[in-house]
Amino acid sequence: MVLPKSVRQDGHYAGRLLSISSVEDIPEEWRETPIEALIRSENFGEPIQERSGKPQLLIATCVEFRYALPIPRMYAYVIRRASGRLIGSEFSIAYILSQGVRHLALIGHNDCGMTKVDGKLPDMIDALVEQGWNRDRAEDYIYAQAARHKMADELDGLRREYVRLKRVFKKLIIAPMFVDLADTRLFIPTWYAGIDPRELDSPDLPDHVSDIDLITSVSN
Ligand SMILES: [Zn+2]
Structure with a gap:
């Protein structure tokens, strides 16, 4: 399978992604966090230097084989699922939170x-x-x-999952980003700056906390 054309050349994404070319382009709430380190690695060519030995970050992205994460050992937990949606992974997230992780990089991609x-x-x-x-x-x-x-559209799907996760894990700092499979540069969806905080305040319980009912019905 060939790599898709860059999101910069694909009209489908025109005006929907903000590039990150300098630290100033990184939203303030992500600065000096493990999210900034991930962005610096992908976009600025500054490999992550992990020295603490403690998990810093949860990265959630698609199972996509054309994207390899730029992370060293001892740095991040990773959940990779088709589409990158985390429905059904709440148990894993609870464990990761219990290990001290407070930041989630939620990464969508083109040509999903x-x-x-x-x-x-x-x-x-x-x-x-x-x-x-x-x-x-x-x-x-x-x-x-x-x-x-x-998903009908990768960026709309990413938004839907971002909002859902912010309602379920209210204190987790979540950075929704979009990786260009052509060169693995990270972008920020333009919708991120326009999210109304009231949308995130809505009470929302996980719509499917686990897959136990499905697993049980399959194994019976
Ligand atoms: Zn995908």
Whole structure:
């Protein structure tokens, strides 16, 4: 699979991303945090030097194989899931919070397979059947999960997940960013500066705290 064209040349993203070319472009609330270190590594060519031996950051991004994270050992927890959505990972996040992490880099990317996953669902069902799943259960599982992971648009999907996570983890500092698969530079979605804090204040319980019900129904 070839790399997609840069978001700078793709009209789909025109006017929707802010570049980060200097420290001044980094939002104040991310400065001098582990988020700034990640940005400096990707955009300024300053590799992360981890000396504390303590986890600094949670990075959540897509399973995408064309993106490799620029991090050393002993620096960050990483959750990679299709689309980068963290629904169903609340247990993992609770553990990571308990280890002292207070910052989350939530990274979307261009050309995400989850924007076109509908056409892949039959193959995914076949893949589970080949692994021994009953076909009816495989179909139920894949269609239920597809509704939670697919996106019509990567930047809108990132916004939706940012708002959801801010409602569920109110004190976590979350940096929504977008990586250009063409050269792995990080951008900030223009919507970030326009978020109304009242939108984040809305009470919201996790809509799917766990996958236990699905796992149970599959294994029965
Ligand atoms: Zn993706």
